[in-house]
Amino acid sequence: MKHEKFHYKSLEEVKQKADELQVTLPLSENTKTLFEPYELYGRKFSNRLAIAPMEGNDSDEEGFPTEHTINRYIEYAKGGASIIWYEATAVVPEGRSGKHQLMLCDKTKEAFKEMNRRVREAGREANGYEPYLIMQANHSGRYANPNGFPEPLIAYHHPIYEADKPLDDSRIVTDEYLDDLVLKFGEATKLCKEVGFDGIDIKSCHGYLFAELASAYTREGRYGGSFENRFRLLIDSIRQALPYEDDHFKVMMRLGIYDGFEYPYGWGMDPDGGLGEDYSEAVRLVKILTEDLGLKMINITMGNPYQNSHVTRPFDMGKYEAPEHPFEGVARMYRGVKEIKDHFPDLCVMASAPTYLRQFSPNLAAGAVEEGYCDFIDFGRLSFANTAFPNEIRETGGLDRRHTCITCGKCGDLIRAGYPCGCVVRKPDEFLAYYKEYQKGLKENGK
Ligand SMILES: Cc1cc2nc3c(=O)[nH]c(=O)nc-3n(C[C@H](O)[C@H](O)[C@H](O)COP(=O)(O)O)c2cc1C
Numbered sequence: 001m002k003h004e005k006f007h008y009k010s011l012e013e014v015k016q017k018a019d020e021l022q023v024t025l026p027l028s029e030n031t032k033t034l035f036e037p038y039e040l041y042g043r044k045f046s047n048r049l050a051i052a053p054m055e056g057n058d059s060d061e062e063g064f065p066t067e068h069t070i071n072r073y074i075e076y077a078k079g080g081a082s083i084i085w086y087e088a089t090a091v092v093p094e095g096r097s098g099k100h101q102l103m104l105c106d107k108t109k110e111a112f113k114e115m116n117r118r119v120r121e122a123g124r125e126a127n128g129y130e131p132y133l134i135m136q137a138n139h140s141g142r143y144a145n146p147n148g149f150p151e152p153l154i155a156y157h158h159p160i161y162e163a164d165k166p167l168d169d170s171r172i173v174t175d176e177y178l179d180d181l182v183l184k185f186g187e188a189t190k191l192c193k194e195v196g197f198d199g200i201d202i203k204s205c206h207g208y209l210f211a212e213l214a215s216a217y218t219r220e221g222r223y224g225g226s227f228e229n230r231f232r233l234l235i236d237s238i239r240q241a242l243p244y245e246d247d248h249f250k251v252m253m254r255l256g257i258y259d260g261f262e263y264p265y266g267w268g269m270d271p272d273g274g275l276g277e278d279y280s281e282a283v284r285l286v287k288i289l290t291e292d293l294g295l296k297m298i299n300i301t302m303g304n305p306y307q308n309s310h311v312t313r314p315f316d317m318g319k320y321e322a323p324e325h326p327f328e329g330v331a332r333m334y335r336g337v338k339e340i341k342d343h344f345p346d347l348c349v350m351a352s353a354p355t356y357l358r359q360f361s362p363n364l365a366a367g368a369v370e371e372g373y374c375d376f377i378d379f380g381r382l383s384f385a386n387t388a389f390p391n392e393i394r395e396t397g398g399l400d401r402r403h404t405c406i407t408c409g410k411c412g413d414l415i416r417a418g419y420p421c422g423c424v425v426r427k428p429d430e431f432l433a434y435y436k437e438y439q440k441g442l443k444e445n446g447k
Contacts, residue, residue, distance in 0.1 A: 003316050003325055006358055006407075014360050023331035025357075026367030031397050033366045038082075038375055040296060040348050041250055045376075046129055048369050049390040050083035051076045052352060052378035053136045053201075053254065054411075055101060058420040063090060063103025064111045068420060070118060076383065077123035077131050080390035083350075084119070084131045085254070085299065085378055088138040088203065091188035092181070094153065095139035095209070096146040098418060104135065104191050112195040120196075127391070135192045136201040136254065137185060141173075141209025143306060148418065153177075155212040156219040160261055161307060173209070175221045178233050186240030193249045199297075200249075202237050205256030206312060207304035210234050214267035214281075215259060231285060238293050253289070254299040257282040257336050260311040261304075268302075268336075277332070279339045286340055290347055299350040299378065300337045305412070313380060314356040315407035326356045326407075330364070338373045350376040358404040362393045381405040384423040410435055417441065 008014045011027060018025045038045045058068040076084050090096040090103040104112055120130040142152045142161065154171050185202060192200045204210035213233055216224040223232055234253075241251045258277050259266030270276035289295045303311025310322030314329030322329070330353060337351040351374040354361040365377040382389055385405040392399055403426070410424040410431075419434040 003322065005316050006326075006356070008360065011360055011363055014357065014363075018327055018331070021325055021327050021331075023327050024335070025327065025331055025364060026334060026371045026373055027360070027363045028367035028370045029363065030370065031362045031366045031393055033370045034362065034377075035394055036369075038348075042247065043132075045082040045132065047080070047082045047390060047394070048365070048376045049081045049393070050085055050350060050376050050378035051079075051081045051131075051383045052380035053085045053087045053203075054380055054384060054421075055087040055097065055415060056421050057098055057100045057415045057418065059100050059102045061099050062107065063096070063101065063105065064108050065102060065115045069102065070115045072387075072422075073115060073119045074122040075387040077119045078126040079383075079386075079388040080127050080394065081131055081383075082129070082390075083134065083376060083378070085134045085201065085350075086136055086197075088136050088140075088208075090140070090146075091137050092139065092184050093146055094151070095141070095144055097138075097140040097143055098145050098415075099148045100418070100420070101140075104137075104188060104195070106191070109191055109195050112191075116196040132198045133196070134199045134201050134252065135197045136203050137188050137192065138203045139181065139209040141212055142207060153209065155209065155216045156224065158212075158265055160265055161207075172219075175223055178223050182233060182236040182240055185237035186243075189241035189244045189251070193244050198249065199252050200241060201299070202234065202241060202251065202253045204234050205254050205301045207256075207259070207306060210237075211256050211259075211267070211304075214256075215261075215265060217264040227281060227284065231288075235288065235293070238289070238295070242293065250296070251293075252295055252297040252299070254301055255282070255286075256301050256303070257340065258302040258311070258332070259304060260302065260308045277336065279336065282336075282340065283343050286344055286347070290344055295347075297348040297350065298340070299352065300333075300340055300374075301352040302333055302336060309409075309412070313353055313407070315409060316356075317407055318409040318412075330354070330356055334364075334368060334373055337368070341373055345372075348376070349374040350378055352378055352380070354379055355381040355405050356407055358406075359399045359401040361404070362398050381407065381411065381423075384411050384421075385426040413438060 123130045258268035263269040305312045314326035341349045386403045415421040417438045424431045424435045
């Protein structure tokens with residue numbers, strides 16, 4: 001389906017388009033809402049804006065942050081976001097997404113500590129406050145690529161993901177592997193606290209191992225089939241992490257609540273078929289996470305960026321024509337976020353994926369906070385394009401269109417091709433050369 005490019009000149013035009021498509025987008029003119037303080041964990045957050053986890057693919061081969069990585073985070077801290085949700089970080093070598101993904105382990109921990117010290121200092125000096133630092137602990141599962149070529153570790157055979165390249169059974173992780181992984185996430189939490197993060201995200205989204213288990217209806221054994229089994233890895237890992245909580249250090253998570261593939265090969269899906277949403281299991285899970293495990297903050301996201309990236313990060317330019325208007329993707333995300341917040345009004349909910357709305361993304365964020373959909377919003381692609389977006393919104397009430405992401409997908413191309421990743425359009429000095437190299441490679445391979 002071919003979609004018109006983003007052309008809206010006013011918030012009114014955005015509203016008209018949403019009405020025409022019959023989708024609901026919370027939108028507000030009053031972006032001051034985003035600077036109303038928020039209290040959680042006994043501390044004050046000075047705004048509702050967060051940097052979303054965005055892999056930069058710029059660590060060294062052992063998973064140490066490089067100067068490039070550290071500078072990226074320093075720039076985020078200067079930009080004024082009250083929360084920096086660090087990118088997916090491996091906690092076991094076989095779970096790395098690439099040779100340049102960050103990895104937290106005994107060997108790298110001092111470098112992480114130093115990075116966090118510098119990031120905090122940069123925030124204090126620039127804005128008078130330190131950002132809240134969350135590390136995203138991940139196992140890449142099906143998308144593991146620790147040595148520069150795919151070495152998938154899967155929960156079960158997935159007919160859609162494996163349509164072109166069927167995988168053999170040896171790729172399915174055993175129950176014993178998962179039992180051991182639970183302990184590894186506990187150890188990672190200890191390190192995460194030691195190196196000065198404020199919290200750890202036990203990530204379950206975007207088709208990685210924890211998230212794939214959510215839809216492992218057809219898997220046998222202790223990690224498949226029933227609700228209890230499919231969430232065993234997540235819940236047990238959180239249980240391993242919780243003893244490290246104290247007044248300062250907390251456990252939270254990024255949760256994908258809708259996969260976008262028909263049941264039984266997707267989670268959050270209408271059990272009668274089709275791509276409709278069904279949040280009943282997500283609500284059941286969040287009840288356990290909050291009431292039994294005591295989590296106070298959950299970041300909501302959707303989709304699988306390798307298979308249906310229009311669900312995770314709506315766009316109008318990219319590798320394929322999305323089967324829906326990008327507004328429908330944004331509306332689905334905020335519908336899901338609202339569903340969780342409506343069920344758990346006391347939970348601190350962070351919403352994702354505002355970037356498609358360009359210069360109107362602050363209006364979406366403000367509307368979402370004002371109308372009680374969520375408490376925070378994290379910005380992904382926008383933060384690559386404009387690290388200073390929070391201070392720009394605070395100072396000017398909005399964003400200059402020329403400082404926004406155009407959703408061209410080039411950052412995604414870079415990461416998939418193994419290059420350091422960032423905004424080719426707004427930061428050509430840093431990333432255009434990599435992009436040209438990537439294009440040259442495509443040509444040489446006849447693509
Ligand atoms: C290049 C790239 C890297 C990403 N890396 C991560 C990651 O490490 N962890 C994660 O949870 N999401 C990751 N995401 C998803 C973003 O956090 C975010 O959810 C998505 O881009 C939608 O938000 P946006 O519309 O503000 O861009 C990544 C997205 C892109 C484009």
